[in-house]
Amino acid sequence: MSTDHPTPTLHARHDHAHCVADALTRADALCAQRGARLTTLRRRVLELVWSSHRPRGAYAILEDLSQQDGKSTAPLTVYRALEFLVEQGLVHRIESLNAYVGCASPGASHSGQFLVCEGCGDAAEIDDSSIRTAIESAAIARGFRVQRPTVEVRGVCKDCQEKHP
Amino acid sequence: MSTDHPTPTLHARHDHAHCVADALTRADALCAQRGARLTTLRRRVLELVWSSHRPRGAYAILEDLSQQDGKSTAPLTVYRALEFLVEQGLVHRIESLNAYVGCASPGASHSGQFLVCEGCGDAAEIDDSSIRTAIESAAIARGFRVQRPTVEVRGVCKDCQEKHP
DNA sequence: GTAGAGATGTTATAAAATAACATCATGAGC
DNA sequence: GCTCATGATGTTATTTTATAACATCTCTAC
Ligand SMILES: [Zn+2]
Ligand SMILES: [Zn+2]
Ligand SMILES: [Zn+2]
Ligand SMILES: [Zn+2]
Numbered sequence: 126m127s128t129d130h131p132t133p134t135l136h137a138r139h140d141h142a143h144c145v146a147d148a149l150t151r152a153d154a155l156c157a158q159r160g161a162r163l164t165t166l167r168r169r170v171l172e173l174v175w176s177s178h179r180p181r182g183a184y185a186i187l188e189d190l191s192q193q194d195g196k197s198t199a200p201l202t203v204y205r206a207l208e209f210l211v212e213q214g215l216v217h218r219i220e221s222l223n224a225y226v227g228c229a230s231p232g233a234s235h236s237g238q239f240l241v242c243e244g245c246g247d248a249a250e251i252d253d254s255s256i257r258t259a260i261e262s263a264a265i266a267r268g269f270r271v272q273r274p275t276v277e278v279r280g281v282c283k284d285c286q287e288k289h290p
Numbered sequence: 291m292s293t294d295h296p297t298p299t300l301h302a303r304h305d306h307a308h309c310v311a312d313a314l315t316r317a318d319a320l321c322a323q324r325g326a327r328l329t330t331l332r333r334r335v336l337e338l339v340w341s342s343h344r345p346r347g348a349y350a351i352l353e354d355l356s357q358q359d360g361k362s363t364a365p366l367t368v369y370r371a372l373e374f375l376v377e378q379g380l381v382h383r384i385e386s387l388n389a390y391v392g393c394a395s396p397g398a399s400h401s402g403q404f405l406v407c408e409g410c411g412d413a414a415e416i417d418d419s420s421i422r423t424a425i426e427s428a429a430i431a432r433g434f435r436v437q438r439p440t441v442e443v444r445g446v447c448k449d450c451q452e453k454h455p
Numbered sequence: 456g457t458a459g460a461g462a463t464g465t466t467a468t469a470a471a472a473t474a475a476c477a478t479c480a481t482g483a484g485c
Numbered sequence: 486g487c488t489c490a491t492g493a494t495g496t497t498a499t500t501t502t503a504t505a506a507c508a509t510c511t512c513t514a515c
């Protein structure tokens with residue numbers, strides 16, 4: 126029995142509840158420290174983004190939210206919460222998927238580099254200084270001032286390679 | 291007098307007609323060589339994508355097309371042409387803009403790296419081996435098999451920096 | 456408590472992309 | 486030339502993603 130995207134396999138079998146709890150705790154701390162308001166709604170959206178390591182679309186989150194509450198929510202509600210979360214660096218938008226994923230290390234410097242698996246759908250965030258440096262150098266060489274580098278690498282993760290050799 | 295995105299400034303003042311002619315010639319040659327059918331429609335869409343160095347949205351191209359012909363064209367027509375052009379490596383899709391831009395060196399190896407200027411909107415395609423290598427190494431280190439790296443760097447180009455210092 | 460700012464609700468609409476099916480054009484083989 | 490298979494385009498409808506405009510609520514500072 127298998128579906129297209131079975132279970133998250135970022136690191137095969139891990140305590141994901143811990144990922145979520147940890148993310149929420151750090152978010153609480155960061156926002157408190159910054160005086161940013163992590164409201165109930167925003168916190169809930171953050172939790173839903175973190176429901177797996179697969180980037181989720183705004184409308185998927187919307188559905189979750191509506192389902193949980195019974196009452197239906199408007200898209201804008203979700204988009205606004207996501208906007209806040211992205212601004213605070215708690216969530217990243219994966220441009221090539223029109224989807225959002227929890228940030229692995231909020232607070233730290235962020236260039237946003239992702240390995241996105243075509244098999245399981247997981248997006249692993251990395252922060253590779255060689256990539257950052259290489260991009261910066263290439264830009265400087267052309268007189269280009271970097272503001273926001275986007276790196277999204279499609280491919281197949283280790284686990285998925287082993288499953289389909 | 292100035293608009294948001296005045297004229298392409300990829301390399302300030304250049305013979306852009308030459309860029310276009312060149313791109314079309316190379317496209318003709320490549321497709322002939324591959325037995326791919328660069329039909330009138332596809333060729334026209336390619337020309338419209340090349341109308342500047344700014345990535346253009348599918349619907350913008352659609353408008354151009356409809357306007358030129360008088361008769362209105364369906365979105366799908368444009369999307370199908372773009373799909374073909376992307377498959378042939380003649381055009382790149384800029385994920386973070388939902389837009390398309392002509393490829394600077396079709397036929398050659400393609401990792402698709404872009405410096406996208408927030409000022410003039412131009413997207414300069416680069417093919418930097420350090421970036422390619424850094425991504426590949428980072429992926430390998432994690433057992434990840436790279437299929438399609440996406441690099442889209444937002445920032446400000448040289449010309450735009452000089453204009454707004 | 457009252458104002459003001461920021462957050463959320465509500466309704467409508469825009470922008471981007473695809474699905475399903477019909478028709479047309481092209482080129483290989485006869 | 487004609488026929489047929491394949492691929493390209495036309496047509497209509499729909500889905501998915503994102504934003505605009507304006508009303509209401511809520512928290513906080515004073
Ligand atoms: Zn986890
Ligand atoms: Zn995988
Ligand atoms: Zn040019
Ligand atoms: Zn510029």
